[in-house]
Amino acid sequence: MPEGDTVYQAARRLRESLAGRILTATDFRVPRFATVDLSGERVDDVLSRGKHLLMRAGGFTIHSHLKMEGSWEVYRSGERWRHPAFQARVVLRTAEAEAVGFLLGILEVVPRSKEQDVVGHLGPDLLGADWDADEAVRRVSARPDIPIGVALLDQRNLAGLGNVYANELCFLRGMLPTRPVAEADVPAAVDLGHRLIVANRDRPLRVTTGDTRRGRNTWVYGRGGQPCRRCGTHIRRTELGRTELEERVTYYCPSCQT
Known part of the structure; x- marks a missing residue:
């Protein structure tokens, strides 16, 4: 699932292949x-920038967002694509390589001077040079009545955490995703979120348990009905969001989280 670390890795691959080269x-x-x-x-x-990707070329910026299914892939010139051509939303060619964006949720070209129009609403970037933990804590804490699981997902508070991290953070901090922000240790949650995503930014598999074996890499996310790795209680699955339209599948342990 594309989260901030996934986009960070995609940006690095594209930068290594395209930066300094002519389209x-x-x-x-x-x-x-x-x-x-x-x-x-x-x-x-x-x-x-959080879950957004910015490619600067001349006086323009190619802005994209992977949403749920998108990906950026780099091929050698003439190499066969691994996805069908009808899924390609953009193809960028240089003399040496070909970058293809498949099933991108957002794709637009804006003047470079207008970048802030598309990402200026985002909170501090967990993987960016502008990371500011105090500002992230302030933004999360500004709505004390909403569930902590919702606040951590709000990209206006801090940019980069997705549903996997929000679920795992709530488990690791021992709090139900529905716990109001006012009753949560926000600085500790923000600090742990930052440490987790930084630890994963160079990994091919996102890991929150410390176990890099596939299927052992998360505590609760994607494990509805399975036993908790700590206490054995069955993990529960529900939905949570700011509105019905924004509800996301949420996993939690009813014994380890309060």
């Missing part, structure tokens, strides 16, 4: 930007 061809396969041609522009940088 020889671009193909934007979304109606609004179908006529945009950035061929001849130099890719200056590729960076992540």
